[in-house]
Amino acid sequence: MPDAKPLIQVKNLNLYFGNFHALKNVSVDFHAGELVGLVGDNGAGKTTLIRVLCGIHKPTDGEVYFDGKLVKEFHPKLAIDQGIETIQQSVGLCDNLSIARNFYLGREPVRKVLGIPLLDFAKMRGEATKVIRAFGLRDNVSADDEVERLSGGERQSVKIGRAVEFKNRVVIMDEPTNHLSVREREHVNELALQLRNQGLLVIYITHDIFQVHKLADRIVIMENGEKIEDASTDKMSAEALEEVIRQGGRVVEKMES
Amino acid sequence: MTFLRQLAKSAGFGSVVGVGVMLIAFTLIDFSGWWTARTLSNVIHFTSILGLIAIGQALVIISKEIDLSVGSVYGLAGIAFITLEPSLGVPGSMAAALAIAALCGLAQGILVVWGGLPSMIVTLGGLFTFRGVIYVWTGGSVRNFSTDAREHWLTRLFGGEFLGFENALLWMLLMLAVLSVVLKLTRFGNHLLATGGSAESAESRGVRIDRVKIATFVICSLMAGFAGIITLADRPQTHVTIGDLLELEAISAAVIGGCLLSGGRGSLIGAVLGAFIVTSFRYELIALGAPSSWFITFVGIVLIVAVIFNQKLARWAGHNV
Numbered sequence: 001m002p003d004a005k006p007l008i009q010v011k012n013l014n015l016y017f018g019n020f021h022a023l024k025n026v027s028v029d030f031h032a033g034e035l036v037g038l039v040g041d042n043g044a045g046k047t048t049l050i051r052v053l054c055g056i057h058k059p060t061d062g063e064v065y066f067d068g069k070l071v072k073e074f075h076p077k078l079a080i081d082q083g084i085e086t087i088q089q090s091v092g093l094c095d096n097l098s099i100a101r102n103f104y105l106g107r108e109p110v111r112k113v114l115g116i117p118l119l120d121f122a123k124m125r126g127e128a129t130k131v132i133r134a135f136g137l138r139d140n141v142s143a144d145d146e147v148e149r150l151s152g153g154e155r156q157s158v159k160i161g162r163a164v165e166f167k168n169r170v171v172i173m174d175e176p177t178n179h180l181s182v183r184e185r186e187h188v189n190e191l192a193l194q195l196r197n198q199g200l201l202v203i204y205i206t207h208d209i210f211q212v213h214k215l216a217d218r219i220v221i222m223e224n225g226e227k228i229e230d231a232s233t234d235k236m237s238a239e240a241l242e243e244v245i246r247q248g249g250r251v252v253e254k255m256e257s
Numbered sequence: 258m259t260f261l262r263q264l265a266k267s268a269g270f271g272s273v274v275g276v277g278v279m280l281i282a283f284t285l286i287d288f289s290g291w292w293t294a295r296t297l298s299n300v301i302h303f304t305s306i307l308g309l310i311a312i313g314q315a316l317v318i319i320s321k322e323i324d325l326s327v328g329s330v331y332g333l334a335g336i337a338f339i340t341l342e343p344s345l346g347v348p349g350s351m352a353a354a355l356a357i358a359a360l361c362g363l364a365q366g367i368l369v370v371w372g373g374l375p376s377m378i379v380t381l382g383g384l385f386t387f388r389g390v391i392y393v394w395t396g397g398s399v400r401n402f403s404t405d406a407r408e409h410w411l412t413r414l415f416g417g418e419f420l421g422f423e424n425a426l427l428w429m430l431l432m433l434a435v436l437s438v439v440l441k442l443t444r445f446g447n448h449l450l451a452t453g454g455s456a457e458s459a460e461s462r463g464v465r466i467d468r469v470k471i472a473t474f475v476i477c478s479l480m481a482g483f484a485g486i487i488t489l490a491d492r493p494q495t496h497v498t499i500g501d502l503l504e505l506e507a508i509s510a511a512v513i514g515g516c517l518l519s520g521g522r523g524s525l526i527g528a529v530l531g532a533f534i535v536t537s538f539r540y541e542l543i544a545l546g547a548p549s550s551w552f553i554t555f556v557g558i559v560l561i562v563a564v565i566f567n568q569k570l571a572r573w574a575g576h577n578v
């Protein structure tokens with residue numbers, strides 16, 4: 001059972017991109033030890049919402065509480081320092097850097113040589129190699145290779161492996177199984193469950209409501225920047241949730257009126 | 258072949274080939290004019306000065322920005338060094354000149370990062386502003402060093418010779434070594450490469466790209482200022498136009514040396530070799546007795562040839578550029 005006190009609490013969040021109202025008065029709680037599926041149409045605002053949580057976007061108004069404390073400054077560095085690891089949908093890897101350098105980007109281990117802190121390549125290479133092998137990357141891919149030569153699935157594997165390696169309190173996955181084959185997809189889903197069972201909060205964004213229904217404790221549905229549904233998976237079936245997405249929230253409104 | 262391809266992956270490789278081709282060509286065309294002590298010592302001296310500036314420029318280009326102000330910063334620091342000397346002494350005026358250079362970089366970096374302005378525009382503004390400051394400050398004429406100042410040990414340390422090598426060359430090689438280590442082997446270097454490769458990705462991993470870019474502009478201006486000080490420590494007489502058009506030579510040197518304006522890739526050794534190529538053309542044309550105005554044309558041609566060559570080379574090595 002998740003804790004009563006939410007680990008992340010979002011209250012009346014609004015975010016504008018210029019005139020475009022991307023998040024409309026969103027309120028939602030996330031608890032430690034919970035796997036939450038975040039679903040909704042393309043452009044619904046899922047990525048935008050989690051980009052607030054991981055410090056990339058600053059909300060126009062509304063509050064975010066992490067561990068009961070109001071978040072005042074938004075920067076990815078601060079979120080990472082708080083223990084929020086994110087697998088981003090479209091960014092996260094620098095093509096011009098090796099896998100090992102990407103792996104440790106922003107938290108590079110150093111070793112003092114004559115008192116000067118230099119990158120600890122042995123450690124970077126060793127850890128990165130271990131993780132990419134665990135994710136079944138081909139043997140001819142080495143941790144020294146630049147990311148630019150990797151396939152879409154290999155890139156995704158590096159991003160997921162990295163997040164899992166540095167897991168701390170929260171792991172956010174934005175469509176993590178994109179580009180992945182069936183076997184890798186199952187591996188990722190297994191990892192997501194493992195993380196939840198270790199007591200972490202996992203937020204899992206996907207378009208596959210049936211798949212995530214099997215994994216998640218709770219499903220949050222977004223539509224046009226609004227939260228239109230927030231239901232525990234043992235209260236609502238995948239079919240019912242799919243209907244909510246298809247109707248774009250109209251079902252909910254009808255039931256309420 | 259695989260080995261060659263591996264070599265070609267490093268950004269500076271094209272300029273190594275370029276230097277080889279150039280030396281062979283100059284030897285064949287003008288053996289007696291090129292291989293003279295006079296030409297070579299001029300080439301080495303000016304390569305050292307331009308190399309220092311090109312190293313800083315290369316770092317800025319790797320961060321996916323550009324600095325058009327380095328010629329003016331070079332001039333401003335050099336002139337500050339000799340103009341302030343009577344009141345501050347040699348050590349004081351040297352420190353003040355470096356501080357002025359650092360401030361130039363800081364101001365421009367802040368405008369680019371926090372103002373969200375393109376560095377091309379900000380540093381073009383810097384180019385004119387700092388040059389204007391030189392004119393206003395000096396009233397159009399610059400005094401020279403006193404004999405005492407010329408003989409000061411610090412002046413000798415930056416301007417003199419050591420075991421037959423110009424100190425300018427030794428300083429340039431030292432800065433090249435230090436900054437190459439910083440770029441390739443430190444956290445800051447990794448953040449700089451990442452910022453140039455994909456600022457968005459770097460930031461999402463917690464890299465403070467704003468600080469990285471500002472620091473890079475400061476380093477670039479410091480290198481230009483340092484080059485100005487070395488120039489005047491060596492030959493302490495100058496004119497308000499010192500450093501005019503030097504930014505274009507520095508950018509050319511960095512680009513010939515394999516820095517891609519698309520960011521994230523480049524080599525400091527390459528930038529120095531690029532400076533060597535640019536400078537060699539200048540003095541070889543002089544040795545050939547060609548009118549000095551030809552120099553700019555040649556730099557233009559070499560630049561275009563080098564960009565095409567570097568790009569082909571990078572594609573052949575397997576980069577998506």
Ligand SMILES: Nc1ncnc2c1ncn2[C@@H]1O[C@H](COP(=O)(O)OP(=O)(O)OP(=O)(O)O)[C@@H](O)[C@H]1O
Pocket residue numbers: 017020022040041042043044045046047048049089
């Ligand atoms: N930086 C931005 N500037 C302007 N508009 C943006 C920006 N980022 C996102 N948007 C807009 O906000 C809306 C929500 O985008 P978001 O990426 O959050 O959707 P999503 O739910 O993740 O969709 P998908 O399932 O396609 O990934 C879209 O209409 C998008 O065009």
Ligand SMILES: [Mg+2]
Pocket residue numbers: 046047048089174
């Ligand atoms: Mg999205």
